[in-house]
Amino acid sequence: MYLALLALIKDNLAPPDWLQEGQAPEQGTRSIHEVVASWDLTNLTLAAVRAPPVNWPLPIMNKDWDGVSPDLNGTVDLAVKFIKEASQNNARVVAFPEVWFPGYPKGVINDEVPNPWFEYHVKDYIQNSLVVGSDNWNKLAQAAVDYEVYLGFGFSEKADDHLYIAQALIAPDGEVLIHRHKLRPTAQERDLWTDGQLDEIYAVSTPIGRVGMLSCYEHITPEALFSLQAQTEDIHIGSWPYTPDFGNQSLTYESAEAMTTFASFYAAVGETIVMQSTVGTASIFPAGQSANYTQIVANVSFEEHPLVYRVANATGFRNTTYNKNGEFSWGSLQGINRAFPAYIPKDMGTYVLYHEQNLQTLSNESLV
Ligand SMILES: *[C@@H]1O[C@H](CO)[C@@H](O)[C@H](O)[C@H]1NC(C)=O
Ligand SMILES: *[C@@H]1O[C@H](CO)[C@@H](O)[C@H](O)[C@H]1NC(C)=O
Ligand SMILES: *[C@@H]1O[C@H](CO)[C@@H](O)[C@H](O)[C@H]1NC(C)=O
Ligand SMILES: *[C@@H]1O[C@H](CO)[C@@H](O)[C@H](O)[C@H]1NC(C)=O
Ligand SMILES: *[C@@H]1O[C@H](CO)[C@@H](O)[C@H](O)[C@H]1NC(C)=O
Ligand SMILES: *[C@@H]1O[C@H](CO)[C@@H](O)[C@H](O)[C@H]1NC(C)=O
Ligand SMILES: *[C@@H]1O[C@H](CO)[C@@H](O)[C@H](O)[C@H]1NC(C)=O
Ligand SMILES: *[C@@H]1O[C@H](CO)[C@@H](O)[C@H](O)[C@H]1NC(C)=O
Numbered sequence: 001m002y003l004a005l006l007a008l009i010k011d012n013l014a015p016p017d018w019l020q021e022g023q024a025p026e027q028g029t030r031s032i033h034e035v036v037a038s039w040d041l042t043n044l045t046l047a048a049v050r051a052p053p054v055n056w057p058l059p060i061m062n063k064d065w066d067g068v069s070p071d072l073n074g075t076v077d078l079a080v081k082f083i084k085e086a087s088q089n090n091a092r093v094v095a096f097p098e099v100w101f102p103g104y105p106k107g108v109i110n111d112e113v114p115n116p117w118f119e120y121h122v123k124d125y126i127q128n129s130l131v132v133g134s135d136n137w138n139k140l141a142q143a144a145v146d147y148e149v150y151l152g153f154g155f156s157e158k159a160d161d162h163l164y165i166a167q168a169l170i171a172p173d174g175e176v177l178i179h180r181h182k183l184r185p186t187a188q189e190r191d192l193w194t195d196g197q198l199d200e201i202y203a204v205s206t207p208i209g210r211v212g213m214l215s216c217y218e219h220i221t222p223e224a225l226f227s228l229q230a231q232t233e234d235i236h237i238g239s240w241p242y243t244p245d246f247g248n249q250s251l252t253y254e255s256a257e258a259m260t261t262f263a264s265f266y267a268a269v270g271e272t273i274v275m276q277s278t279v280g281t282a283s284i285f286p287a288g289q290s291a292n293y294t295q296i297v298a299n300v301s302f303e304e305h306p307l308v309y310r311v312a313n314a315t316g317f318r319n320t321t322y323n324k325n326g327e328f329s330w331g332s333l334q335g336i337n338r339a340f341p342a343y344i345p346k347d348m349g350t351y352v353l354y355h356e357q358n359l360q361t362l363s364n365e366s367l368v
Contacts, residue, residue: 032173035148036207039092044208044314046235047091048275050282050296051306052242053103054078060244060280060298061254063107065121070102072128076136079153080143086307087147092172092208094307095237095277096153098215099165101136102128104241104279109187114365118191122362125192129158130166132179144170150177150206152213152275154239157181161359162194167213167239169204177204182215183224184352194356201227209234209317212272216240219262229328233272234287234317238263240278245298256281256298264293269327273312284310 054074057064079096086094098104105125107117130136144151150171157166165182181196201224203212212233218224219238228236240263246256260283263276267285274285280298294310323329 030173032171032175033207035172039208041208041314043090044092044312045090045309046093046095046273046275046284046312047086047089047307047309048095048277048282048284049079049082049097049100049307050277050279051082051302052279053100056103056279057106060242061248061251065105065107065117069124070105070128072102072130072136075100075102076130076139080139082306083143083147083149083151086309087149089309091149091307091309093150093152093211093235093237093275095275096239097277097279097282098154098239098241099156100153100239100277100279101130101155105192106242108189108192111188115188115191118362118365122192122365125156126158126163126359126363129156129163131158132168141170141174141176144172145174148172150208150211152178152211152237152239152277154215154277156193158359162356163192163359163362164196165189165193165215167215167237169211169213169237171206177206177211178202178213180213182218184221184355186217190355190357192357192362195354198223198227203228203231203233203321205319205321208314209319210321211235211237213237213239217262219266225266226328226333229266229270230322230326230330230333232318232320232323232326233270234314234319235312236266236270236272236274238266238274238276240276242279243276243281243298245281260295267293271318282308284308286310286312 052058054071055068057068083094105117105121110117140151150169152169155166157164165185167178167180168176169178171177180200183196185193203210210233212228212231214224214228240259243256243259248255263274263283264285267274267287268289271287273287276283283293283295285293294308296305296308
């Protein structure tokens with residue numbers, strides 16, 4: 001059922017049922033091509049949000065949620081304010097961090113058994129996860145229409161019996177171009193969120209070029225990296241949860257050094273702009289290998305600089321759907337298969353197998 005809906009979106013047919021619940025956004029009277037025709041594509045402005053959502057503990061490395069509850073309603077209102085501000089600053093693409101709706105549950109990645117975050121916070125988190133087609137969803141879609149932006153955002157999605165680390169791209173005419181779920185949530189994230197599917201890794205051709213999205217560690221996981229880069233993006237909207245300042249040597253996977261390396265590597269190998277939206281140190285990397293990128297580090301005030309901006313000349317974009325002579329071509333894929341050593345057993349293992357979490361089971365683990 002879900003995959004059939006996804007195919008509908010990709011083929012640009014009628015909006016699926018779940019978009020018709022609640023107050024669907026009012027479509028503009030102009031077609032997307034007419035809207036974009038009034039934009040200056042030599043000066044396409046991109047904006048990545050770096051400010052935290054509502055009720056998110058600061059400073060960045062603080063993981064203490066005692067007495068703090070995420071606030072989806074407040075966060076959606078704050079997002080609309082940022083979208084408006086970005087649009088007034090000429091932005092035509094606005095990106096939000098990973099699960100910014102309602103906020104990344106810092107501390108969920110933790111080896112302790114039982115994981116203390118789950119005991120106290122999981123019910124609140126489920127309640128504050130975003131439902132596609134809900135009033136909150138429609139407010140975001142309406143903001144994309146009202147402020148004429150391509151809106152790419154990361155959200156904790158509640159759908160049926162599961163939560164997902166989801167991403168969506170909504171066009172300025174209200175059409176949902178991308179709706180996807182992180183293929184394999186990272187480490188203990190997998191105890192909260194259910195896996196996505198391989199065919200949810202896709203790029204879309206738009207009047208501003210080819211756009212794709214990934215979430216955090218997907219930028220370095222082989223299936224996600226290879227599959228999306230094969231689809232030749234011009235603008236990559238990458239969502240990360242939070243990124244502190246550089247120079248904290250006690251950090252490993254959470255360091256600014258690690259996070260920004262993943263994003264700049266992706267821009268280099270993919271010849272694509274990378275918008276690295278994340279709370280704290282956020283960056284926009286131009287396509288290819290360039291030392292000239294735009295970055296605002298974590299200790300810069302969120303009030304003064306809630307977003308990081310960069311201008312691109314979109315008239316030079318490739319807007320192609322694949323490159324048969326590229327590094328991420330079908331030919332390369334055959335090479336990977338052939339290079340894979342014969343002594344390694346052809347065994348699927350357990351790691352890549354589909355993993356799901358059921359909301360009732362999760363709620364039962366909670367103390368509140
Ligand atoms: C390009 O857009 C920026 C805002 O993002 C604006 O400051 C600048 O004046 C624009 N340049 C031109 C040539 O329109
Ligand atoms: C969020 O807003 C909805 C209306 O859109 C309201 O029904 C709901 O009670 C609000 N939730 C909270 C926790 O205030
Ligand atoms: C990219 O290609 C699509 C479909 O082929 C087209 O609708 C769109 O206008 C193109 N965009 C650019 C920037 O050329
Ligand atoms: C802010 O953090 C950067 C590293 O990300 C550091 O180089 C700079 O000195 C810091 N500035 C202040 C005022 O602390
Ligand atoms: C560095 O990271 C540790 C977590 O490992 C954190 O407790 C500490 O506050 C961080 N230091 C700074 C200056 O942010
Ligand atoms: C760096 O890139 C920006 C945005 O494209 C451009 O305005 C600026 O001139 C570049 N700086 C240098 C030193 O090339
Ligand atoms: C934008 O890119 C196009 C194609 O590469 C180039 O012809 C044009 O001069 C560029 N315009 C600006 C303002 O940089
Ligand atoms: C959750 O707990 C209730 C009792 O509190 C029990 O009836 C139910 O079977 C449990 N559900 C799951 C999925 O464990």
